[in-house]
Amino acid sequence: MMLRYALQTVRARKAGFLGAFLALMCAAALITACGTLLDTGLRGTIRTERYAAAPVVVSADQYVHQTTVKHKKGKTKVKHKAKPVAERAWLSADLRDTIARTPGVARVVPELTFLAQPLTQAGVDGRTAYGHAWDSAALTPYRLTTGSAPKAAGDLVIDDDLAARAHLGPGDRLTVQSTQSPRSYRITGIATPATAVRHQTSLFFATAEAERLAAHPGQVTAFGVLPARGTDPEAVRQAVARALHGTTAQVSAGDARGPVEFLDAAAARTRLVSMGGAMGGTSLLVAVLVVVGTFALSVQQRHRELALLRAIAATPGQIRTLLGREALIVGAAAGSAGALLGLPLGGWLHSRFVALGAVPVTLQHTVSVFPPFTALAATLLGAWAAARIASRRIAGIRPAEALAEARTERARPAWGRIAAGLLLLAGGVVLVAVLSSLRTEPASTPVTFLAVVVLSTSVALLGPLLVKAAALLLAGPLRLTGHGGRLATANLRGNATRMASVVTPLTLLIGMTCTVLFVQSTLGDAARSQAREGVTADWVVAAQGPGVPGEAARLLRAQHDTVTEVVRTTVRIGLDKYPAQGVTPTGLTRTWDPKVTAGSLRDLAPGTVAVSELAADQHHLKPGSTLKLTLGDGTPATLTVAAVYDRGLGFGDLTLAHDLVARHIDNPLASSVRVGTTRTQTQLATTLLEFPGLRILSPAAADSLQADRQQANAEVNYLAMGLVLAFTAIAVVNTLAMSVAERVREFALLRLAGATRRQVLRVLRTEVLSVLLLATALGSGIALAVLTAFSVGMTGRAAPTVTPLLYVGVVAVAALLALVSSALPGRAALRVPAVTVATAKE
DSSP, X not given: OHHHHHHHHHHHTHHHHHHHHHHHHHHHHHHHHHHHHHHXXXXXXXXXXXXXXXXXXXXXXXXXXXXXXXXXXXXXXXXXXXXXXXXXXXXXXXXXXXXXXXXXXXXXXXXXXXXXXXXXXXXXXXXXEEEEEGGGGGGTTEEEEEEOOOOSTTEEEEEHHHHHHXXXXXXXXXXXEOSSSOEEEEEEEEEEESSOOOSEEEEEEOHHHXXXXXXOTTEESEEEEEEOTTOOHHHHHXXXXXXXXXXXXXXXXXXXXXXXXXXXXXXXXXXXXXXXXXXXXXXXXXXXXXXXXXXXXXXXXXXXXXHHHHHTTOXXXXXXXXXXXXXXXXXXXXXXXXXXXXXHHHHHHHHHHHHHTSSOTTBXXXXXXXXXXXXXXXXXXXXXXXXXXXXXXXXXXXXXXXXXXXXXXXXXXXXXXXXXXXXXXXXXXXXXXXXXTOOSHHHHHHHHHHHHHHHHHHHHHHHHXXXXXXXHHHHHHHHTTOHHHHHHXXXXXXXXHHHHHHHHHHHXXXXXXXXXXHHHXXXXXXXXXXXXXXXXXXXXXXXXXXXBOHHXXXXXXXXXXEEEEXXXXXXXXXXXXXXXXXXXXXXXXXXXXXXXXXXXXXXXXXXXXXXXXXXXXXXXXXXXXXXXXXOTTSOEEEEXXXXXXXXXXXXXXXXXXXXXXXXXSXXXXXXXXXXXXXXXXXXXXXXXXXXXXXXXXXXXXXXXXXXXXXXXXXXXXXXXHHHHXXXXXXXXXXXXHHHHHTTHHHHXXXXXXXXXXXXXXXXXXXXXXXXXXXXXXXXXXXXXXXXXXXXXXXXXXXXXXXXXXXXXXXXXXXXXXXXXXXXXXXXXXXXXXXXXXXXXXX
């Protein structure tokens, strides 16, 4: 019976439920899109290319492991955790004989993979270029279509794609920038893969030359295992795994070979899970806040109808059931439509992340039924919960009170609402206080956006009181505008609950947008400021290609310049990840000043390390302390702390000797070279004339390049939160349109009382501008509090970076949305003759 009434109500009040439908549909689309990212991170396919002809691949362990044993109340608990390392881990070549003796194995092919960038005008067409030994061509397999295999150190075989793009053939010469100095090779052949290789360029060298360039003597990247004819690959995999038991080697087959080949795609899985989860969680919180507000406004507009139902003996339970089933009907329709829209939205979002370089193209986008069904379930649950919350007042009071409140709002909000608002306000203050103590970006980012949502929710609950307070403060200025201002003040006071429903999404929009925009600039500007103050070199050598070769640094040192080569990586202390750099210890204080607070940089050597104050505090380190860490490729190292420095945000939390780091990273070329010299830029360029890809920059110009890189990274975060902001903007338009549309009768009565259309629109505009002023103050205050706490925690200073013009732009966009979304329905309402509206049934 109640379901039939609910269906009839929805059918009869389609326009009334349109706002709730749009809010729920957008929420479902947003959750589905975030869900597809999460699903891609968990189950996305990484298809192998290089190992297509090797059913079984043996590789090194790419994880750092930690096992903890706890004894409590006579029970022993063992926990095992693992975190990925940043660089490619290498495997002992001695394992080849063990694998070859395994039953079912016909052939074992060692693989070397290393940096090898062809220096041609055609480039690599967005692909990553790798060097290999020609002996491992059988792993794809590559077959010679022209020419011969490389035999001498100066021979090279290139793939057919590079040959076609660069118009190269046997006998031509090609300069390759690998892990050593650039070298010119003679092309001896062109190789074509038996299966499609779309995401990499392959260059094949003679075995001895490949081993020299790989620079890992006695180690290999992986082993490709070719089973004997008629042998089941899975049986071979299991046999090889048993043979290698007790070593750190990992045995993969089938789809598991892809992550072994494309380490960046495997790392992107973790990043996507984190990003999708954070976006989904924030989206869900924002969606709940918006949907509850939309349903509350919808129920408020139907107050008279529901009061009449109470007056004719409808019980509180029947009212709640009716509203709940209406919400489920609307939620089912909106959730289904939104879930379907969310699938292409998720695909577009993934493609944009790929275009920005946040996700490699080798991690394929996954589409399954789980995200849309989860979004539909969340939409149904959210709609039902929102209806229950919105109906609490109308279902809980006596019928006579319900009829009395149908015409005028209550004089004050319920005490429960006020108490909940104050509780959430206190919770937001606690989150802001906690945020000021968080010193790492992964820890502070989720708390940052959670604090904005919690404080905005407190604004939603305390909204009527805030609107009345604003009306009191604005009464004087509005009175000066004439009768329209007085009427707007009266509307603000008399309809505070309705006005509060508009304040909430506007506050959330301004607060969240400012936080998203200025969190990145606060962190980036602090890091750049430290870098500017810390680089004391006269010139910086930067590369347009993969890096600055060591030979270039040696040429500069031959001219008696002070040269500091810088390589960058990520290391782990236990399971904690820290950005690190490797620098040349000799003459370091001439080119770099990290603001040492303890110890001395003169003690930096291959067996020592300098740490930031953050790392020192977290691990209780001081000069002379012993620090055990894991280098980028998984190699453990035990070092002695030589110094503690302050500028960790600009240079990384750990600084090690250049030679130590360079041996354990995929790209040993320097990311930059700092030069202390009395020579001019032209003289330095003359010294490095044989390296055309290098540029001599002033520290200021190098800082500008770093700013461009930071902006590219920030765009990923802007995109990640952009959908949430777009949803909030839609909520602003939706809520304002709903709020204005219900005032048709009120506008008609004003017209009958002698007001012109222009005067009515002026009153409406004055109300909207008043609400916008309040929302701007609240949203800006929330953003300022959160950004200040973030700045204190991350930079040690209460100085968030706010771009005034950008802030004005945010407020201007919010104002434009508010004015347009109120003016259009207002003008539509005024087109209907006032007499017709006034005499129509409600």
